[in-house]
Amino acid sequence: MTTVPFLDVPAMARWVAHRGPEAVIGRLVDALAADFARWPDLDKRARIASHSRDGVIELMPAADDVTYGFKFVNGHPRNPARGYQTVTAFGVLADVHNGYPTFLAEMTLLTALRTAATSALAARYLARAGSRTLALVGAGSQSEFQALGMRAALGITHLRVWDTDPGAQAKLARHARALGFEVHEATSGEDAVTGADVITTCTADKANATVLTHDMVTRLARPGVHVNAIGGDCPGKTELDPAILRAADVYVEYEPQTRVEGEIQQTPDLVVTELWEVVAGRRDGRRGAPATAGPGEAFARHAGDRRTPDDTTVTVFDSVGFAVEDWTALRFVRDDVPAGFLRHLDLVADPEDPKDLFSLVVAAQEDDRADAREALDRLMGLAGRGHVDALAHR
């Protein structure tokens, strides 16, 4: 029998608690950096998105020549008002050589971890050295993970939080203080971004919203602020004033997908840089590749026609979430999680003779008959087998 290890929601939460969420995100950053550095070797495509009036359901595949993976994920901004999560997900890994699934996991928690780790990876290269204050606009499910990611990457100590829902804002402030952050509960988006070194927007609204204006970024935040925009991730769902994009250096995950889904759907001609190019050392970020970048250092550096951001340049990471990040996160969990956290599912129909799939039905029919006989035995309460058999064959 071929069984598939399965990490369910309680086990994923227990693994994160066991390792520590910030430590998990920090190690995921390194795992992402290693995979981004071999980007040209990976099988990549824009996700398949099924849009409806209320939201979107997406399939996100990625692979190398050993391991295939995909994530099923939804995005429904009006869900919390009905008691559901905005984003839920699960994912699968499979062996490329035979196509058999090898690992199955919940990915709602894992998506929050990998999104925070991707934001942290971008910030590692793009945020100004010495960044300590993070403005978080949007205090929902992703927000605590985002704060921890920025602390792991940059040493963020101060949070300025703003959400239009006071309950969500209070929830984030409570968790963040318990995690050791100094927290300012802002009275507006403007208040939140004042003096910020980094701004993360993680709001959910199925609209071309303006969560940040050009003025907020260039006048209220610190010069050379890094904007980590994760909530604009669908056609017609954006957070930034397009004037910010035109004034900034903009980095994306996978340009063909981000052109359709990201902030840059508002600025079709804008030249952008894919983050992997910076990680691999082919393009300049604001900061040089840190020592942990490893394999990326093997690539030749060529700055091309793009400038190197300095301490006054506004940088934007226009994040929509890309399949490679989920594939990396799934492989990371698979390799790290202790065996005792897993259940095993009999998910693959795998008969002894690979051409005799029907043998599974035949065996089940035999089991079914035996069960029926046993049930009948119990029902009749009869001791004599012969009498029960006679009844069974009527």
Ligand SMILES: NC(=O)c1ccc[n+]([C@@H]2O[C@H](COP(=O)([O-])OP(=O)(O)OC[C@H]3O[C@@H](n4cnc5c(N)ncnc54)[C@H](O)[C@@H]3O)[C@@H](O)[C@H]2O)c1
């Ligand atoms: N880029 C990625 O990889 C990635 C990954 C996961 C989620 N997301 C996106 O990130 C966003 C946040 O996800 P979530 O799971 O935290 O959602 P959530 O619904 O739990 O939280 C969103 C919060 O934004 C607040 N909000 C809405 N409009 C606002 C505004 N104008 N100003 C301030 N606050 C506002 C809401 O009150 C809510 O508390 C969603 O849009 C989601 O699609 C992106």
